[in-house]
Amino acid sequence: xxxxxxxxxxxxxxxxxxxxxxxxxxxxxxxxxxxxxxxxxxxxxxxxxxxxxxxxxxxxxxxxxxxxxxxxxxxxxxxxxxxxxxxxxxxxxxxxxxxxxxxxxxxxxxxxxxxxxxxxxxxxxxxxxxxxxxxxxxxxxxxxxxxxxxxxxxxxxxxxxxxxxxxxxxxxxxxxxxxxxxxxxxxxxxxxxxxxxxxxxxxxxxxxxxxxxxxxxxxxxxxxxxxxxxxxxxxxxxxxxxxxxxxxxxxxxxxxxxxxxxxxxxxxxxxx
Amino acid sequence: xxxxxxxxxxxxxxxxxxxxxxxxxxxxxxxxxxxxxxxxxxxxxxxxxxxxxxxxxxxxxxxxxxxxxxxxxxxxxxxxxxxxxxxxxxxxxxxxxxxxxxxxxxxxxxxxxxxxxxxxxxxxxxxxxxxxxxxxxxxxxxxxxxxxxxxxxxxxxxxxxxxxxxxxxxxxxxxxxxxxxxxxxxxxxxxxxxxxxxxxxxxxxxxxxxxxxxxxxxxxxxxxxxxxxxxxxxxxxxxxxxxxxxxxxxxxxxxxxxxxxxxxxxxxxxxxxxxxxxxx
Numbered sequence: 001x002x003x004x005x006x007x008x009x010x011x012x013x014x015x016x017x018x019x020x021x022x023x024x025x026x027x028x029x030x031x032x033x034x035x036x037x038x039x040x041x042x043x044x045x046x047x048x049x050x051x052x053x054x055x056x057x058x059x060x061x062x063x064x065x066x067x068x069x070x071x072x073x074x075x076x077x078x079x080x081x082x083x084x085x086x087x088x089x090x091x092x093x094x095x096x097x098x099x100x101x102x103x104x105x106x107x108x109x110x111x112x113x114x115x116x117x118x119x120x121x122x123x124x125x126x127x128x129x130x131x132x133x134x135x136x137x138x139x140x141x142x143x144x145x146x147x148x149x150x151x152x153x154x155x156x157x158x159x160x161x162x163x164x165x166x167x168x169x170x171x172x173x174x175x176x177x178x179x180x181x182x183x184x185x186x187x188x189x190x191x192x193x194x195x196x197x198x199x200x201x202x203x204x205x206x207x208x209x210x211x212x213x214x215x216x217x218x219x220x221x222x223x224x225x226x227x228x229x230x231x232x233x234x235x236x237x238x239x240x241x242x243x244x245x246x247x248x249x250x251x252x253x254x255x256x257x258x259x260x261x262x263x264x265x266x267x268x269x270x271x272x
Numbered sequence: 273x274x275x276x277x278x279x280x281x282x283x284x285x286x287x288x289x290x291x292x293x294x295x296x297x298x299x300x301x302x303x304x305x306x307x308x309x310x311x312x313x314x315x316x317x318x319x320x321x322x323x324x325x326x327x328x329x330x331x332x333x334x335x336x337x338x339x340x341x342x343x344x345x346x347x348x349x350x351x352x353x354x355x356x357x358x359x360x361x362x363x364x365x366x367x368x369x370x371x372x373x374x375x376x377x378x379x380x381x382x383x384x385x386x387x388x389x390x391x392x393x394x395x396x397x398x399x400x401x402x403x404x405x406x407x408x409x410x411x412x413x414x415x416x417x418x419x420x421x422x423x424x425x426x427x428x429x430x431x432x433x434x435x436x437x438x439x440x441x442x443x444x445x446x447x448x449x450x451x452x453x454x455x456x457x458x459x460x461x462x463x464x465x466x467x468x469x470x471x472x473x474x475x476x477x478x479x480x481x482x483x484x485x486x487x488x489x490x491x492x493x494x495x496x497x498x499x500x501x502x503x504x505x506x507x508x509x510x511x512x513x514x515x516x517x518x519x520x521x522x523x524x525x526x527x528x529x530x531x532x533x534x535x536x537x538x539x540x541x542x543x544x545x546x547x548x549x550x551x552x
Contacts, residue, residue: 069452070451071448071451071452090451090452090454091454092454093453093454095452096452097448097449097452099445099448099449100445101445103443103445103446103449105446105464105467105468106545106546107467107470107543107545116453116463117453119463120450120453120454120455120459120463121453148545150545150547150550
């Protein structure tokens with residue numbers, strides 16, 4: 001039902017989507033000639049959706065995410081975030097960005113790292129302390145506020161970097177393979193935490209990954225991409241319920257979606 | 273003859289003790305004691321050989337003679353220390369490093385400065401201090417001001433290059449992060465790039481600390497009032513008072529080590545987070 005409504009929205013623009021890309025093209029000029037990173041990419045992301053981008057390296061999934069964040073600029077086409085240009089959205093601090101590596105500043109404590117965006121955005125001291133405590137609780141890192149990043153494990157560092165992106169009031173969360181460097185067990189745990197976090201905060205999440213199970217487990221919508229040139233080959237609306245225990249991954253519905261993603265990835269490779 | 277035997281005896285003893293200590297597992301105590309024994313042995317051999325071979329004090333005075341002169345001339349040594357180290361080296365160090373730091377921030381901000389100033393700076397840094405010092409003495413007079421000027425010229429460039437390099441050291445991802453916060457130039461500078469540059473800045477400060485002392489002493493060779501370490505060294509050599517020259521050298525060595533050590537201690541406190549300084 002909700003999915004149907006979103007489809008309507010996509011086709012007839014009745015409701016303003018959170019992120020909307022139309023015929024996006026991006027060409028990088030490199031020493032080996034131009035690289036077509038994105039070709040004719042169109043997509044709508046509605047409020048509160050969890051959208052995963054999956055594809056082999058070079059398919060432009062990270063580039064697309066960086067376009068939403070105004071870290072890359074499309075050569076042609078249109079993209080809006082919250083109804084305005086990515087640059088305006090960035091200046092309005094309307095998204096939090098989580099990178100592949102935690103990228104915490106080693107000279108700041110975990111608490112200090114989470115305070116960083118708050119200091120820059122001019123939150124009051126009192127508000128800062130309150131928010132740091134709240135997001136640390138949210139990512140289950142309470143008690144680690146005074147530790148330095150290098151005293152924590154990789155998984156904990158990545159959780160701290162998610163907390164940093166959640167600390168300020170942005171209703172969009174852009175995540176670029178945040179769990180790519182972590183082992184499977186830690187990853188499962190973080191995926192579970194991320195889902196419950198998403199349910200509690202009702203943020204719109206765009207999530208880049210190259211793991212099929214991760215994409216299927218997390219998303220309401222899976223965008224399959226393929227390289228040379230980077231483009232969207234399939235958009236899959238997930239039939240899975242919002243409530244997802246880890247063992248949902250053994251159900252036939254889950255396996256069916258995973259199968260369709262795999263087919264989409266394979267189709268993208270046929271013309272290689 | 274007896275002094276020569278003493279020298280060889282001390283050599284053998286020091287060698288024996290130190291090889292045994294060095295073979296034992298390293299602790300805090302051996303880390304301090306081994307170099308100490310090494311140094312004492314060296315001084316004892318020096319004393320023994322100078323006395324045993326009756327070397328002229330003009331060529332090489334015995335350590336005991338240097339020590340006696342040191343104790344007898346503390347007032348002169350103190351006066352020279354104040355003139356050369358405090359007035360000449362330290363003021364030049366603060367002025368040179370401080371201005372290099374500020375210029376580095378400008379160079380980093382404006383690309384035309386990076387392209388224009390850095391090559392010129394390289395050129396100035398290649399000028400030998402021996403050539404620059406007499407000119408600066410002519411410009412700024414005989415007193416400590418000209419010595420400070422020589423120090424400024426010597427420390428400016430290493431400090432500038434290190435700071436500029438440090439300011440460029442933050443990673444693309446860290447800068448992207450600041451961009452996603454819509455952080456302006458100053459916020460990015462204060463919260464990311466300056467902290468990230470600290471290991472480089474302290475590298476520059478350490479290099480400059482040794483250069484400052486050399487500059488201040490050498491500059492006094494080209495004219496100074498009748499005090500200062502460089503002045504004392506050059507005139508005492510003329511009077512064949514080599515014991516006083518050595519006493520000044522001892523002061524210079526101790527001051528130089530202490531200066532470097534203090535900068536290194538501050539570095540450890542400021543860049544505790546850097547992998548090279550971590551102890552946990």
